[in-house]
Amino acid sequence: MRSLTRLLAVLPRKLDADLVRETRLSATDYFVLVHVSEAPDRRMRMTDLAGGAAMSMSGISRVVDRLQKIGLVERERSPDDGRGWDAVLTGAGLQELQDAWVAHLASARAHVFDHLGEVDLDSVADAFERIADPERPSE
Amino acid sequence: MRSLTRLLAVLPRKLDADLVRETRLSATDYFVLVHVSEAPDRRMRMTDLAGGAAMSMSGISRVVDRLQKIGLVERERSPDDGRGWDAVLTGAGLQELQDAWVAHLASARAHVFDHLGEVDLDSVADAFERIADPERPSE
DNA sequence: ACATGTTAGTTGCTTGAGCAAGCACCAACT
């Protein structure tokens, strides 16, 4: 437990620092972009985005502000609901996300996977998912 | 990896929320107090505290401000170095820390350990320590 | 059709944390 709490404090900062150094994206920006990029048509409702990125609506709203300002996403009215907005990944956004993906993968490898040792990845990943989303037992 | 990043986003908030609900301490406050309580004489230099809690000096300085304001620690001049300050746990601090410890343990059990399944705790803890402090291979 | 309630998203305010600049003290050389 002790080691877990330390991990929770240290690792996010390392990953974020690497990403910020290599790209102009924060870890938050990056994960939001990843979610958008994986949605059909590379577009996603703000609310779903908030759920996916485990952030509040206001948080997402401001992240999308930033990303829009630097041209990586656009806001478009939701076709089926006049209140809703979709965040839509632009070409530049896709390009920049791919670059960031490379950087992030290298960083993750260096900080995490190189230290794993004899850990059983599958069972740990399962456990992590249960911890993060306990109400959804194993969908 | 995906599951790990989600864990890093979600778990700290859960643990912190539980602690804040049950006590008047944030997770940061709690971990700082734990470190102080484990030091000899329940006193610890600010710098060491910063290292232990994986925070910046300015961060620690403000946490100790808070804790001092509510009477859980005192600041005392370091005996051997006129620049240094020790954070010293008070009786009230010890008491309140113990209460928080109980709450935190229950919370950790509910959120984490109940979901672990067939994970080998020892190897995972080792791996986490290596990830958090890679320069200290296994002290 | 209209009034009421509910949901999607944004904005004002506050809080917590880091960086950089500053201050106080130590250490080492002359």
Place this chain on the structure above:
DNA sequence: AGTTGGTGCTTGCTCAAGCAACTAACATGT
């Protein structure tokens, strides 16, 4: 002793994120 450089801690500023309050649009009952 005096100066010069390095260390320990605090403080001003900035930024990211959440909550609460608000607006706009849907949905439902009459």
